[in-house]
Amino acid sequence: MPRTTAHTNDELTERALLQFWHHGFHATSMDTLVKTTNVSRHGIYTAFGGKKQLFHACFERYQDIVVTPAFACVEEPGADLSAIARYFETQIARGAESGLPGPGCFVANASTETAPHDAITQTKVAQHNARLRNGFQNALSNTGMAPPSDRTDALAQVCVVFTNGLWSMSRTTTDADALRAAVKTFLDTLKADLT
């Protein structure tokens, strides 16, 4: 019998991603990976080479199926502050559905648990944050009356920091509305600053 449930590498990666995301790299053993993916050890090793390489594949898969769908609205040409609000709400709602304290953001988790011991993960995290900054800068530049770009650049960096903080707090807080309140207050101060 060939691969019973994960017929493609994408499916395999998605199942592995869930484990890494919710339990971290160290707490996810090869044994649980074999069980949850229904792919044999041999299959995983021939397809990816090892646990670490599978983790890298999950990193990219996470960006494709989680980050991009949620953040694309901020990156669109006509995006404004409301797009940023929608991005935050999407992510908070996801955390609230699965029950807070939630698994947070895969990238943010990798940034503290994996990146210090793995250069590849470190550059991936840096690229992710750069993407966020560019997206925020785009949305902020479409808000208010044409603010100077160095101003929106600085505010975009603040948005990136705030985003990382949101994820961090979603791992210990049990109150989704407290996160929503923080987002609303933050966006209000941003708006006040841009008009």
Added chain:
Amino acid sequence: MPRTTAHTNDELTERALLQFWHHGFHATSMDTLVKTTNVSRHGIYTAFGGKKQLFHACFERYQDIVVTPAFACVEEPGADLSAIARYFETQIARGAESGLPGPGCFVANASTETAPHDAITQTKVAQHNARLRNGFQNALSNTGMAPPSDRTDALAQVCVVFTNGLWSMSRTTTDADALRAAVKTFLDTLKADLT
């Protein structure tokens, strides 16, 4: 020969703290703990009971020797926005000294790596964040022309989120000045919002 270098449990805890802080819980083995503390396994086990309990002791030690000295100025009765600025600068300077990307905040690291698998760590992290919020609220209420307390409360929560984000980013960024710029921009928007 009794304990050669760590004569007290406090010294032992401080040396262990450095390891946990810089390399995380999983990447810090009992072997490295024995080597860096110069205390025998037997000594560690009789003094603390195990690795996890030692970690909890390090958590409290971190708050005593790192958090409190840096954050006390925000908690003082007459504290204002400049105290918050000093707190951020203290922490960024610490990270820049040891070289970015740095070890970040022990509490923030524990929040993503240890808290999900350990209820005690989870409550400790929650208490730490509550302390931060109270401190920020104190400093914010002394700023501007007596803003309503629910306003400073909301802004204090934003400050906590921002703080967590700062630590998260300090683990992957190599540019301390980018962090300083984010802090300055953030504090400017806060000040503009309070006056």
Added chain:
DNA sequence: GATTTAACAGAACGATCATTCTGAATCAAG
């Protein structure tokens, strides 16, 4: 249907780790 290929399940291996245990060494008290 015979042969080749690919994937499987699970044992085996080597390494690491937290914890416990053993015997020696050190120090305090009389």
Added chain:
DNA sequence: CTTGATTCAGAATGATCGTTCTGTTAAATC
């Protein structure tokens, strides 16, 4: 000095983990 308690260094233990290997089974090709 001698006794007794304490601490040490390091081996032993039992468990876990990532990786590799072996025999077997299912699919694909002709």
